[in-house]
Amino acid sequence: MKIAIIGAGNLGLSIAKGILKSNGATKMYLTKRNITDIEHFEKYGNVTVTTDNKEAVKNSDILIFAVQPLHIAQLLTDLKDLLTENHVIISTITGYSIEKMENILGKDHNIIRSMPNTAISVGKSMTCICANGKGKKRIELAKAIFNRMGHSMEIPEVQMQAATVICASGIAFWMRLIRATTQGAIQLGFDAKEAQELAMHTCDGAAGLLIASGNHPEEEIDKVTTPMGCTIQGLNEMEHHGLSSSLIQGIVASFDKISEFKKDNQ
Ligand SMILES: NC(=O)C1=CN([C@@H]2O[C@H](COP(=O)(O)OP(=O)(O)OC[C@H]3O[C@@H](n4cnc5c(N)ncnc54)[C@H](O)[C@@H]3O)[C@@H](O)[C@H]2O)C=CC1
Ligand SMILES: O=C(O)[C@@H]1CCC=N1
Structure with a gap:
């Protein structure tokens, strides 16, 4: 499984640590605008740290978006042409609906909204997830990813804010x-x-x-x-x-x- 974490800040890095701890990826990309403080993650042989989101997207199957809500629309717009129907796009963005993502990307992508917490770094996250129409076929895969790092629950999107x-x-x-x-x-x-x-x-x-x-x-x-x-x-x-x-x-x-x-x- 090749996973990219786009926006390796507080939550993104917690997810990265959880993935490393659970051997959850064969290859992992971590992206951030300024990577100096996360370069040390490359000591794990299967991790690439980069500022280049496009490189990460092209070389990964699962894309976990963990930027702040203000940055997601522009980011999706910039990456839109590289996103394929095979990618599993997982957003952790607070308050950013599937509908908003579909308005930018269209409905033909596997879109999953997830709400993990920082305990994911120690394999103890309670993670809620939901998916768009196409993404429903990938929800079991998403659950499997998050269950390796804690406990997950599929919920209707309307409950995502409360979660x-x-x-x-x-x-x-x-x-x-x-x-x-x-x-x-x-x-x-x-x-x-x-x-x-x-x-x-x-x-x-x-x-x-x-x-x-x-x-x-x-x-x-x-x-x-x-x-x-x-x-x-x-x-x-x-x-x-x-x-x-x-x-x-x-x-x-x-x-x-x-x-x-x-x-x-x-
Ligand atoms: N911190 C938490 O415990 C949780 C956060 N969330 C959500 O996850 C998202 C991230 O939250 P935090 O990690 O707290 O924020 P953060 O500010 O610590 O991390 C965001 C990272 O994204 C990077 N970034 C911004 N624009 C980028 C771009 N164009 N390309 C690549 N990287 C870019 C920033 O440099 C930063 O490192 C937010 O949407 C938040 O609502 C959801 C659940 C828990
Ligand atoms: O405080 C926040 O807005 C983000 C979302 C949930 C945890 N941190």
Whole structure:
């Protein structure tokens, strides 16, 4: 499998690391406007780093676009003549619809929208995907690519904006919760390194419990909250200060922000 990542920035490089870790490509191109800080990726024999998007497109079967939303229209216009019906075109661009891509490229291309997150670099991404009419035949291939680097779910395109908030921005939301827990642990006497270790492995354990059991979080909470105990005391105090409510409001604010820049980009 020959994969090009067009726009090897924060997400693009995370995908590149995930692909390398999972031996997911026989050949990989990484492109960026200024490549000085990613040239070291060429130490992996099968990676070519270049500023030349056209070279990358010509030599690859799977094209993963990971530029910022403002740059995608021009980029697709520039590459249009090189894109064939055999390419699998995977976009990670927030708020950029399949319809917009088809308006530039036409309907005869395999177009897949994906929403991975930066945990793809360690093989732990939750990735949502959907496809245009032609791309539906390639969606299993796309799923296979992303399943090597975590977990994927096919969703209707209309849910892509919500998936962006929950799964992609979600990494930042969970990081902040882990950091806050770490700060609490330091206040209770652990040094910073130990505090983070306790917070992240407890977080990993909580997610692992739900993934393995399929249980609802409250079922697991009930097993922890001893009557009149310290857990329910802490949880209720957090809720008095709006823990769930502030998370939900933040999620909705993030969703609304995408709607705003979709309008600006029309
Ligand atoms: N950062 C994240 O966690 C996630 C980002 N996304 C989406 O992925 C896209 C990329 O986001 P980031 O990686 O955060 O942005 P970024 O700014 O870190 O990376 C974009 C890269 O594209 C390069 N670029 C710009 N124009 C180019 C061109 N014509 N040819 C080749 N490279 C070009 C830039 O030099 C930059 O390195 C965005 O559309 C974003 O909405 C989606 C999910 C998660
Ligand atoms: O913050 C952003 O706009 C991008 C999309 C999701 C994660 N990063």
